[in-house]
Amino acid sequence: MSTPRPLPAVSRRRFLGQLSAAGALALAPRAALAIAAPKKLGVALVGLGGYSAGQLGPALKITEHCRLAGVVTGSPEKGRKWAADYGFPETSIYGYDTMAKMADNPDIDIVYVVTPNGLHAEHSIAAARAGKHVICEKPMANTVAECDAIMAACQQAGVRLGMGYRLHYDPFHEELRRLVRTQEFGPFMNMNGGFAFTMGRHQWRAQKALAGGGPLMDLGVYVIQETFMAAGAAPAVAITARELPKARPEFFVDVEESIEWTMEFANGAKGQGYTSYNSNRNDFRAEAKGGWFEVGPAYSYRGLRAATSKGPVTVTPPASQQALQMDAFALHVRDGAPNLVPGAMGRRDMVVVEAIYASAAAGGKRVELKF
Known part of the structure; x- marks a missing residue:
């Protein structure tokens, strides 16, 4: 049987160091060894x-x-x-x-x-x-x-x-914001969107005290949001609007049934919007000199589809828009990550909503926006 050869000095020192470290780890408390996961x-x-x-x-x-x-x-x-x-x-x-x-x-x-x-x-x-x-x-x-x-x-x-x-965290809408950031097509100057469905039963959304208004408060806010996304940094300056005749006035007693509006921006861009509780729409399109973007269904929880003048937008839909939205806010609170949808954005949109109602009540008078 051959006699084992002694370890080289360097290897012996390394071995003894590793043995010492292993002993220290064995004696260390388990809690000190665990890498704490960030708090949910x-x-x-x-x-x-x-x-x-x-x-x-x-x-x-x-x-x-x-x-x-x-x-x-x-x-x-x-x-x-x-x-x-x-x-x-x-x-x-x-x-x-x-x-x-x-x-x-x-x-x-x-x-x-x-x-x-x-x-x-x-x-x-x-x-x-x-x-x-x-x-x-x-x-x-x-x-x-x-x-x-x-x-x-x-x-x-x-x-x-x-x-x-939630749509600020959806990848189809992120493609619109990417086009705005890169100016790949140039500024979007003409936007048109609508969100509407037929309300089949009476509910709190048709009661002004609880809802604040009709479909504009519930559905039209999405169209306003999308228009702001497409306009980018261009400030909105004015609104003109009109309420459409009611087909079911006995159902929509103190709120609008359908309403349409135009939002003007400082750079000359315009956004046409429509919402209703007595028709069906779910779309948005933005046009620039160098190309266009459209999405439809545009505002649903899932099943969205989008395209540009270069072809279909191919992205992986999220399992849940709401999960992405809530996770993003949690990271904002816990880690200081940016807040893409601050309260100031909600206030901005309500300024537009109030201007739409004011213009419609005044027979389509142009109302300047004051944020």
């Missing part, structure tokens, strides 16, 4: 209607940076079911009149307000006063004055404010 922020949903149940709740099961940590509801029974389904304690179920108690719940970092439009200001301000960051579903509120109150409350409480503008 806790989200509480305020209002458990169709959008929370069908979109936001499921999205929070696949988000990477946030999770559902509580709910605010008028139905304790419904709250308990959500707690069981999503694995948060029943102590994180609140009523609309007990939102202030969330201040004592460290598991909740963000409150997402998903109640009817007329309640957005009340619930967003309550969340801010409880020290929670706020996502406010669109439209931000019924009036610009209410938007100002929400923003002031968040500023006073030192919390972040974002809007529920």
